[in-house]
Amino acid sequence: MIETITELDALRARVNGWKREGLRVGFVPTMGNLHAGHYSLVMLARQYADRVVSSVFVNPTQFGPNEDFTRYPRTPEADTTGLEGAGCDVLWLPTVESMYPFGVELAARINVPGVSGVLEGAHRPGHFDGVCTVVTRLFNQVQPDVAAFGKKDFQQLAVIRQMVTDLAFPIEILGGSIVRESDGLAMSSRNQYLSADERPLAAEIRKTLLAMRDAAASGRPRQEVEAEASRRLAVAGFAVDYAVIRRPDLSEPADGEKSGKVALIAAKLGKTRLIDNLEF
């Protein structure tokens, strides 16, 4: 049976008890409205830990003023059942007051320079500060040995890895593979904002990523591939924030560079902003 914990003292007592028994603790932070992608992270964490804690907290500090914080879908019953099915031992449900005891305005904030400033960081100013601010608190609350984050948020994973190294958190970070719908759309809580007309079009993002990979592999110059991807998405009805090819650290690769790369897209379909990526 999954145990739901809402008080920090109770969480600490449970985790300390496990640690006294010599058990390794895994952690999967989430904002709820869970889907197969989240559950795959719980199962991944389980492979590296004896017990798994997952948190559900819709974090106000990572949403911009015009973003979807208030309408972000909240589905606590389904989340609890799903987490239990995936093998999660404890569901940690902090309140806003316990997460930010001095209030959001006075919260100590974490900024990871460089990797936080580009792509998502440029289009959503302050977003990664909010993510790092809450993940730091969650790490201090849960004190896991290992934590899993999805690769759909490729840049978030890079930011978290840099933060963990820089701040010397004794936590192993795992990246979980992207889980997709049958037409290739990456699973995301935001997919449910798509209208019935928009939903089939959303698969174009994955097709564009595959086309970017193939064009880059055939030797076409990077900037040409990126421009063609943006055009293709615009023709399909997207408002494109970026369609780019980067190194895994998100710096710009030189033409002809052979090392591993990643194609990343962020684009809006109607009111829904979607992101996806493909490593190659």
Ligand code: PAF
């Ligand atoms: O990826 C998410 O769902 C969130 O950014 C996270 C890591 C749970 C922090 O709020």
